[in-house]
Each structure stands twice: as C-alpha cells, then as structure tokens.
Amino acid sequence: METTKLNDYRWLASDDAEPYLARAAAGERSTVALIKSLRQELSPSRTRLVVDQIELRERAKQKFADADKMLFTRKLLEQATDQRSARYKASRFPSDSHTVDLCCGLGGDLLALADHGPSLGIDIDPISALLANENCQRLERVMGSAQLGDARRSAIETGTLWHIDPDRRAQGTRSINAEFWEPHVDALRHLIAKHPDGAIKLAPATVLPEDFAPEAEREWIGQSRACRQQVAWIGNLSRHPSMHTATVLARNERHAPVSITGLPDRDVPVATKLGNFVHEPHSAVLAGRLTSALAEIFGLQAITPRVAYLTSDRLIDDDARLTTFEVVAALPFDIKQVKAALRKRKMGRLEIKHRGLQLDPDLLQKRLNVPGDHRGCLIIVGGREKVLAILTRRRAGETRVLH
Numbered sequence: 001m002e003t004t005k006l007n008d009y010r011w012l013a014s015d016d017a018e019p020y021l022a023r024a025a026a027g028e029r030s031t032v033a034l035i036k037s038l039r040q041e042l043s044p045s046r047t048r049l050v051v052d053q054i055e056l057r058e059r060a061k062q063k064f065a066d067a068d069k070m071l072f073t074r075k076l077l078e079q080a081t082d083q084r085s086a087r088y089k090a091s092r093f094p095s096d097s098h099t100v101d102l103c104c105g106l107g108g109d110l111l112a113l114a115d116h117g118p119s120l121g122i123d124i125d126p127i128s129a130l131l132a133n134e135n136c137q138r139l140e141r142v143m144g145s146a147q148l149g150d151a152r153r154s155a156i157e158t159g160t161l162w163h164i165d166p167d168r169r170a171q172g173t174r175s176i177n178a179e180f181w182e183p184h185v186d187a188l189r190h191l192i193a194k195h196p197d198g199a200i201k202l203a204p205a206t207v208l209p210e211d212f213a214p215e216a217e218r219e220w221i222g223q224s225r226a227c228r229q230q231v232a233w234i235g236n237l238s239r240h241p242s243m244h245t246a247t248v249l250a251r252n253e254r255h256a257p258v259s260i261t262g263l264p265d266r267d268v269p270v271a272t273k274l275g276n277f278v279h280e281p282h283s284a285v286l287a288g289r290l291t292s293a294l295a296e297i298f299g300l301q302a303i304t305p306r307v308a309y310l311t312s313d314r315l316i317d318d319d320a321r322l323t324t325f326e327v328v329a330a331l332p333f334d335i336k337q338v339k340a341a342l343r344k345r346k347m348g349r350l351e352i353k354h355r356g357l358q359l360d361p362d363l364l365q366k367r368l369n370v371p372g373d374h375r376g377c378l379i380i381v382g383g384r385e386k387v388l389a390i391l392t393r394r395r396a397g398e399t400r401v402l403h
Contacts, residue, residue: 004045005045005127006126006127006130008043008045008046008049009049009071009127009130009131010130011046012046012049012050012053012071013071013130013131013134017046017049017050020038020041020042020046020050021050021053021054023037023038024038024050024051024053024054025054025057025068031051034051035047035051038050038051052074053071053072056072056073056074056077057070057072059077060072060077062082063077063080063082063083063108064082064083064108065083066138066139069138069139070106070135070138070139071106071131071134071135071138072106072131073106073127073131076105076106076127076128076131077106079105079165080105080106080107080108081108081109081112081165081201081228081229082108082223082228083108083111083112084223084249084253085221085223085228085229085249086108086109086111086112086113087112087115087253088221088247088249088257089109089112089163089199089221089231090109090112090113090115090116091116092199092233092237092239093113093116093117093161093163093199093237094116094117094161095116095117096116096117097116097117097161098117098118098119098157098159098160098161099113099116099117099118099119099120099160099161099162099163100119100120100121100122100154100156100160100161100162100163101113101119101120101121101122101146101162101163101164102122102123102151102154102162102163102164102165103122103123103124103151103164103165103166103167103183104121104122104123104128104129104132104146104165105123105128105132105165106128106131106132106135107121107131107132107133107135107136107144107146109163109165109201110132110136110141110144110146111135111136111139111141111144113144113163114136114141114142114143114144115141115143117143118143119141119143119144119145120144120145120146120147121133121136121144121145121146121147122146122147122148122149122150122151122154123146123148123149123151124148124149124150124151126148128146129146129147129148129149130146132146133145133146133147151164151183151187151191152183152187156194156195158195160195161195161197161198161237162191162195162197162198162199163198163199163200163201164183164188164191164198164199164200164201165200165201166181166182166183166188166200166201167181167182168180168181168202168203168206176203176205176206176207177206177207178206178207178208178209178212179209185209185212188200188212189212192213192234192235196234196235196236197234197235197236197237198234198235198237199231199232199233199234199237200231200232200234201229201230201231202229202230202231202232203229203230204220204227204228204229204230204284204287205230205287206230208232213232213234214242215238215241215242216232216233216234216238216241216242217232217233217238217239217240217241217242217243217244217245218230218231218232218233218243218244218245218288219231219232219233219244219245219246219247219259219288220244220245220246220247220284220285220287220288221247221249221284222246222247222248222249222282222283222284222285222287223248223249223251224251225282225283225323226283227282227283227284227286227287228284230287240261243261243262243263244261244262244263244264244288244289244290245259245260245261245288245290246259246260246261246282246284246285246287246288246290246321247259247284248282248284248285248320248321249320250320258319258320258321260285260290260293260294260297260321261290261293262290262292262293262296263293264288264289264290265289265292266292266293267292267305268291268292268295268300268301268302268310269295269301269302270301270302270303270304270305271301271302271303271311274303274311274327274330274388274390275301275311275312275313275314275327276312276313276315276326276327277311277312277313277314277315277316277324277325277326277327278303278309278310278311278324278325278327278379278390278392279298279300279309279310279311279312279316279322279323279324279325280308280309280310280322280323280325280353280379281294281308281310281321281322282320282321282322282323285321285322286308291308291310294310294321294322295310298312298314298316298319298322299312299314300312303381303388303390304356304381304382304383304384304388305383305384306356307355307356307381307382307383308355309355309379309381310322315395317395323394323395324395325377325379325390325392325393325394325395326392326393326394326395327390327391327392328345328376328391328392328393329341329390329391330388330389330390330391331388331389331391332386332387332388332389333380333386333387333388333389334389335367335368337389338368338378338389338391339367339368339370341391342368342370342372342376342378342391343370343371343372345372345374345376345391346370346371346372346373346374347370347372347374347375347376347391348369348370348371348372348373348374349372349373349374349375349376350365350368350369350375350376350377350378351375351376351377351378351394352364352365352368352377352378352380353377353378353379353380354379354380354381354382355380355381355382356381356382356383356387357380357382357387359380375393375394376391376392376393377391377392377393377394378390378391378392379392
C-alpha cells in the first residue's frame with residue numbers, strides 16, 4: 001500500500017475534505033469545470049477522489065439509504081453487501097452478541113451487525129479498515145468499529161461470533177472455487193475448529209468442497225428478481241443443518257422475508273398437461289436447487305423434466321418465491337405459428353424467456369416483431385421430444401419495463 005494513497009484517503013475521511021465534497025455534490029458545474037476548480041486547491045489524486053466520491057455515492061444509493069454520508073471505493077462498493085440483505089443476515093445473529101466481521105470491506109455487513117450488538121470489523125487492507133471505521137462513525141453505529149488486521153491471525157475471544165467475506169478475487173479474477181479464496185479455505189477450517197459459530201458470505205454459484213462444514217446450512221438470499229449472495233451458516237447459527245434455504249426479501253422492509261428449506265436436487269413430478277398458469281421460481285430458489293421443495297409447497301408440477309418452469313390450474317398471487325404467468329396459448333415452437341398468435345393478439349411488446357435449449361433472444365425478438373401495444377411473455381421450454389412455446393401474460397404487479 002502506497003503511503004501517499006492511504007494518506008489521501010485519510011484526508012478524504014477528515015473534516016478538511018467536507019467543503020470540497022459539498023461543492024462537488026452541489027452539481028453546479030460540469031465535471032470538467034469542477035475538476036479545473038478543485039485543481040486550483042488540491043492535488044490531482046485528491047481532486048480525483050472528490051469527483052469519484054460523488055459518482056460512487058450516487059451509485060451506492062441502490063445499496064445504502066445513507067449513501068450520501070458514506071465513503072467508498074469502486075471495488076469495495078461492488079463487493080459490499082447491500083443494506084437490506086445485511087440487515088436480514090444480522091437478524092440471524094443473537095441480540096447483544098459480540099461479533100467479529102472478518103474481511104469487512106467498507107462495512108456493509110458490519111453496519112448491520114452493529115445494530116444488534118458490539119461488532120468489530122477487521123480487514124487486511126488499510127483503506128478498507130479506514131473506510132469501514134469511518135462509515136460506522138458517520139452513521140452513528142456506536143457499537144461498531146473497524147481496525148487493520150489479518151483474518152488468519154486475529155485473536156478472537158471464546159464465545160465471539162464471526163462473519164467473514166473471503167476475497168474471491170485473490171487471483172485477479174472472480175472465482176467460485178473455494179480453493180482460490182483469500183484467506184484460503186484451510187484457514188477457514190481452522191477458524192471453525194476454534195470458533196464453531198459463524199457465517200461465511202459466498203457468491204451464489206460458489207461450490208464448497210464436500211468435506212467443508214458438511215453440517216452447515218447454506219442459504220441463498222434474493223431481492224427483486226436477483227439472487228444477491230449465498231451464506232454458509234456454521235454451528236449454532238445454522239437453523240437447518242445440512243439443508244439448503246432460499247430466502248427472498250420483500251421490496252418493502254415492513255414485509256417479512258419468505259423462505260423455503262429442503263434438500264436440493266430432488267425430482268419434480270411432471271404434468272400430463274399444461275395448466276392455466278406457468279410459475280417461474282425465484283432466482284434464489286433456482287440457485288439453491290430447491291425447485292422441488294417449492295413445487296411441493298404449492299402442489300406444482302414440472303412442464304418438462306429437469307426444466308424449472310412449473311405449472312398448475314391454481315393462481316398463486318403475491319408470493320415472492322415465484323412469478324406467475326397466465327397462459328394465453330400453447331403451441332409448438334414454430335416461428336410462423338408463434339408470430340401469427342402474437343399478431344392475432346396484438347402483442348407487440350414481447351418479453352422472451354427460455355430454458356432447456358439455446359437460442360438468441362435478441363434475434364428471436366426481431367423475428368417475432370409484430371404491431372400492437374399489448375404486452376406478452378413468450379416462455380419457450382425445451383424438452384426431449386419437442387419444444388413448446390407458451391404465450392402468457394404476467395399477473396398484475398409483475399409488469400416489467402420493455403424496451
């Protein structure tokens with residue numbers, strides 16, 4: 001770490017930088033004019049920090065309600081757990097528990113943990129530790145702080161809970177292989193042996209070694225239509241040992257999250273005929289390989305084997321774990337037939353979904369372009385013997401913006 005770069009970030013976190021941040025946030029000048037003005041008083045590196053911080057704060061509003069008060073770097077913002085997910089994760093820690101957040105980054109999880117009890121963030125990167133501590137102070141998390149340290153060597157008191165976000169880019173590119181974590185997976189095994197109760201933040205597609213914490217509960221957390229992250233809950237933080245859980249957070253924090261727990265990769269009964277509705281599991285359910293558990297809860301069946309589109313004659317409304325489409329027509333996947341069906345219904349605003357086969361949605365969109373203002377969703381399901389085109393409408397409240 002270059003001392004000059006670290007000193008620039010220390011300056012950014014100080015009161016001395018506030019007038020410049022306020023001037024930049026006012027937005028009264030173009031970026032070029034702003035840089036020219038700031039350069040009259042600041043070095044090139046500090047000028048860039050100020051200008052970048054305004055852009056990063058704007059982007060960070062998608063993750064943090066108080067982004068305008070926080071400090072970021074591009075990498076740390078990209079890696080940070082969003083506020084909604086962090087609060088949900090922190091709710092699984094006992095109230096008033098002492099927690100260490102290892103590899104804390106800018107403090108996305110640390111801020112939420114500090115709302116529940118005394119929490120210390122530790123990061124081997126000086127800028128990360130600096131920003132995490134500063135963000136705790138700026139957001140008045142009096143039970144939260146951060147310091148420089150190595151997760152592999154940090155002294156953790158007996159009984160302290162832990163959360164860790166191992167670096168999945170230690171080799172320069174993002175990896176879902178635990179062997180490329182930093183700290184290495186062997187260091188986490190050592191951590192678990194000494195301190196058995198904790199949580200590991202993972203990418204949704206991360207594959208764990210078969211012998212790694214086999215009794216852990218693995219949970220996939222989703223918001224809107226995306227799966228945000230996977231968490232391995234270890235020891236007493238595991239509510240369902242050796243099971244998979246998918247949790248979808250509601251758009252409104254006043255609504256409770258909805259979860260589903262079960263064993264992964266079980267077969268789903270196949271329907272003898274297409275029902276009145278098609279159901280698409282949430283991406284967190286798919287990532288957790290829990291389509292069968294979802295189907296069992298709602299009495300759904302698969303349209304075709306091993307393809308995660310489900311069907312029923314029953315309307316399932318307002319459940320975040322799946323999206324329901326009303327079937328308008330079903331026909332063989334033939335361009336002429338599908339286009340005629342779209343033209344008949346004036347479905348010129350078409351969304352295309354597909355599983356079980358490879359195709360180019362953009363090219364298909366052009367080939368199926370017809371006049372009309374009605375919305376529709378074409379679901380293409382590949383099977384062993386035939387490909388089915390299902391023309392549907394999204395249920396009320398499920399409308400997507402089509403371009």
